[in-house]
Amino acid sequence: MNDLIERARQFATQAHERINQQRKYTQQPYTVHLKNVAEKVATVSDDPEMLAAAWLHDTVEDTLVTFEEVDRLFGPGVMRLVMDLTDISKPGDGNRAVRKAIDRRHTATACPRAKTIKLADLIDNCDDICRHDNRFGPVYLVEMTALLEVLREGNQELYDQAETTIKTCQEILNRSTPQPLTGSDLIDFGPTDAAIAPNRGMRLFTELFTARDILEPLVSFDEQTDLSEVAIVCQERSLPVIGVRKAGWVVGYLHPDDLQGANLAQQMRPIKSQQVLEMDCSLSDVIKVLTRFANCFVALSGSVVAVISRGDIDKPIVRMWLFGMITVLEMSIVDHIKARWPADEWTAVLSTQRLTRARLLFEERLRRNQGCQLLDCLQFSDKAQIAIEDPQLLADLDLPSKRAAKQAIKNLESLRNNLAHGQSIVKHDWPQIARLTQRVQLLMVQAGATDPSPAQPQ
Incomplete structure (x- = not known):
């Protein structure tokens, strides 16, 4: 070979x-x-x-x-x-x-x-x-x-x-x-953990947070700038990426390790149209670009002025956004359980040990006059395990098996735990981040909660 x-x-x-x-x-x-x-x-x-x-x-x-x-x-x-x-x-x-x-x-x-x-x-x-x-x-x-x-x-x-x-x-x-x-069969990103959810909270997390919230200004140089001068600026400011200008417009980029050769024009990587988003594009779209490229470039009135890298996904505002997205999915699971198993009929599909723990917590909350339902006292994994006992839900969510569903739950829990404990999420949780953001955005489109205009050809 x-x-x-x-x-x-x-x-x-x-x-x-x-x-x-x-x-x-x-x-x-x-x-x-x-x-x-x-x-x-x-x-x-x-x-x-x-x-x-x-x-x-x-x-x-x-x-x-x-x-x-x-x-x-x-x-x-x-x-x-x-x-x-x-x-x-x-x-x-x-x-x-x-x-x-x-x-x-x-x-x-x-x-x-x-x-x-x-x-x-x-x-x-x-x-x-x-x-x-x-x-x-x-x-x-x-x-x-x-x-x-x-x-x-x-x-x-x-x-x-x-x-x-x-x-x-x-x-x-x-x-x-x-x-x-069913409508959810037309979703092609695998299991969508909230395929029949109402739109509560979705708009906040899919539209309010945008590229503008996490971008970094892009330092750029004219294509004829001396490489030694560029290298000094990159080192002094610890720049992970720089823009390259031609006739006043940023048309390419370089990483500091690329600073070799005669001039920037010879070494630059051209910026692809698929790498560029406007400032008000959602963080879901930013994640999609970063799934394909190391850098997402942000434009203002058609001119590239800023950059977002995968490392920016560890910023506090993105972590808050991701935690909120997971909460939206959890709310959707709860809604499905209530519809499928009314009057706490779901207790028949939960293990005795997990049910006992939930009832103890429920009784304690009642003792403290904290209004809640027994279902509210379950952990996220318990709620998800109940939901996937419904064969119709597995079909609606395009899940081929309980095994696949359990793996999806495990991955989502791992991401949530890393978010809660301040762990870096970019290196190990990137696949989960990409799937989570795509699914919630798709749910918005499917439910008609947003009205995106058809995109123009590239």
Whole structure:
């Protein structure tokens, strides 16, 4: 195996294993999907960059890896392919249909090599979804059919396979008896811990906190500035990133370690449109950008003036925001329990030990004249464990199993504990942060609590 391909395989495997990512329906290691995609691409091409990108195609979208890291380790050719294969829509752009349209326009601009990899990805995903999910399968087939229209420049053999796969999967779905499709089936970020929640508190945490609250001013230099002068300023002010100006506009950036060569113009990294947000964009959108890039740049009237890095997510205001988001999800779980098990019928599904502890606390609160219900005396994990006993809730939340639900609960508890105890959350809790913010924002869009305007093409 070519060294580039082998390094990509090892890197992708470790990146997905680090967050314990699995295939949604079979709980197989996620690398099974990556291997399938790479093998399909290998049947029509021996291009090392394409095969490396096939292994890496989901690393930026799903793991802690950024485009800069892919560029540094595998070169600009592989990075551009991965960028073409990574969705650009944000939760705040609108509902699933709006977001898929944005991503489809992005895919339409991809190079033929990237479109070939995308065809292999669609073939594997379509087969997996339609064989295991007869509720979401029809939705995915419609989306895949629309996406094929912009993939005609990809390899013809894989294009033909994709069309055949759609027909085969449609026949499979026609033979099955679909269950009623609920609105939450159109959410594609896995388990949404509050899929049927009312909008109480959501608007506060999804709209009030914005990029403006955590940005840092971007120190920038003209592209012809002497590198030694730039290095001195970076060291004196401990700047993690600097902007590079051309004709008065910031068009690129550099990290202090990049300060080599003749001048800034030769060394700068161009700022991608996907890295730039306006000041009033939500923190959920900031998190989405930082999932893909090491830096999110903030614009004022179209001009880049500030920057947000992953390290800024440890700021007190973001920690407060995240804790509030978790509280919103907890409120949603409570609402579901009350609707599903009225009159404290949920006590039948909680262990005796946990129920006894809750009753002791309930009695103590009553003794102190603190009005509450027994359900209010449960810990977050207890409430979540009760909620996932409802098979319909598992289906509504797109959870393939109780095992997956329990892992989601465990991850959320870990994030909350680290927030409460002042621990750094960026390094170990980043996947949980990304999923949490995306889910709550999606719930807002689904519930109609916000009215985001359709995003314009990039």
